[in-house]
Structures are given as structure tokens and as C-alpha cells.
Amino acid sequence: xxxxxxxxxxxxxxxxxxxxxxxxxxxxxxxxxxxxxxxxxxxxxxxxxxxxxxxxxxxxxxxxxxxxxxxxxxxxxxxxxxxxxxxxxxxxxxxxxxxxxxxxxxxxxxxxxxxxxxxxxxxxxxxxxxxxxx
Numbered sequence: 001x002x003x004x005x006x007x008x009x010x011x012x013x014x015x016x017x018x019x020x021x022x023x024x025x026x027x028x029x030x031x032x033x034x035x036x037x038x039x040x041x042x043x044x045x046x047x048x049x050x051x052x053x054x055x056x057x058x059x060x061x062x063x064x065x066x067x068x069x070x071x072x073x074x075x076x077x078x079x080x081x082x083x084x085x086x087x088x089x090x091x092x093x094x095x096x097x098x099x100x101x102x103x104x105x106x107x108x109x110x111x112x113x114x115x116x117x118x119x120x121x122x123x124x125x126x127x128x129x130x131x132x133x134x
Contacts, residue, residue, distance in 0.1 A: 012053070014077070015053040015054075015055070015056075015057060016052075016053030017053075017077065017078075018050075018057060018076055018077060019050050019051045019052055019053035019054075019055075020051070021075070021077070021078065022050060022069075022076060023051040025069050025071060025076070026051070026069070033047045033048060033051075036068065039068055040064050042061065046061075050065075062076070072122070075122070078115070078118075
């Protein structure tokens, strides 16, 4: 019998998080789904399913997308990126059905600041690695 842990990874929620992060990255880069799909040699419908969290995303496809967007796997899987404006909670009936609720501004800003700090550390390390290599 499987034990439920407090830090249990729920596959469906992980796929949604990854999808939201990939969608955000694509939108931040002003890329259209069709152009990304063409570049990574998949159908646009697959990109849509991945971004909606409704596709059983393979590690291979995830790696290809991370390489295309030039982001780390860790970045794509970070919960904070997808949760700056939304988080999941158990509904009022107490069952496991998840619903999205808008964070209050304070929580959203705190998560955004944490994400930005993480980005600064990442790019600082990347810059140092590049400049030391010359």
C-alpha cells in the first residue's frame, strides 16, 4: 500500500505546472505555437496539449523544448513560475478536486520577487562561466 506524503508529487499537477511554465516562456519570447512546433518538429496540437497540461509529456520532448527555449529543466519545473498569480487548493467540499484561486497581491509579489532573484542568480552564474572561459 502506498503511503501519502505531505510532499507528494501529483503527476497531473506537475504536468500542468510544466505546461504553464512552457506557455509563459513561449509568450515571453513572443513565439507562436506554430513556429515552436515547426522548430522542434512536432505538431502544433501537441504543443497546445503540453501547455494545457493534458499531454503525457515525454522526457525527450521536454528536453527538446528546454533546449529550444534555452532554459534549464529546473526552470521549467519550478512551481513558483506557474504560481505567481494562481495556486491550487482543496475545494470547500473537502474532496481532492483542485480549483484555481487568485493569490492576493502580496503573495503574488513575494513569489515574483523570489523568481526574479532566482533568475538573477542563474544569469550571474552563466555570465561568470562565460567570462572566465575567455
